[in-house]
């Protein structure tokens with residue numbers, strides 16, 4: 001399986017979550033982890049899975065992220081399975097609806113991606129972090145549920161050498 005994890009991170013917390021996700025996806029094949037500013041349309045043409053994550057800024061995508069996504073050709077993802085996550089504060093159920101992950105999911109669908117799991121949020125304690133305890137582990141579990149959704153049974157039988 002050929003997977004790509006793309007992230008944007010101002011203070012490093014989203015990057016840590018992206019790394020945990022990439023580490024879990026490694027068990028199922030080839031994985032690349034890149035920052036959003038390095039993403040090109042060519043990266044998106046032969047993928048089995050695309051995961052994108054950014055922080056929530058002002059209840060939305062960070063401003064720097066929007067033009068990068070807008071520059072991608074419409075429908076480029078051609079039904080590629082996609083998943084979106086963000087990092088944010090723990091918010092009330094009302095405010096928790098306004099996350100970057102939700103916005104990312106919409107954009108990825110507009111690019112032709114097929115959302116395979118609901119957008120997910122991982123929580124930071126303050127503006128610069130750190131992540132709450134257990135969030136990295138939750139990110140690994142989320143990645144395993146992506147694998148399970150793509151190929152039932154696969155996550156339960158990781159490639160030899162990756163897990164004890």
Ligand SMILES: Cc1cc2nc3c(=O)[nH]c(=O)nc-3n(C[C@H](O)[C@H](O)[C@H](O)COP(=O)(O)O)c2cc1C
Nearest residue numbers: 009010011012013014055057058059087088089127
């Ligand atoms: C300009 C700015 C706006 C932010 N707005 C929100 C917000 O609306 N809701 C929220 O939960 N967190 C907000 N945060 C906190 C970020 O979500 C937090 O900085 C981020 O999760 C850290 O991830 P990073 O280390 O990858 O940058 C904001 C942070 C910044 C810098």
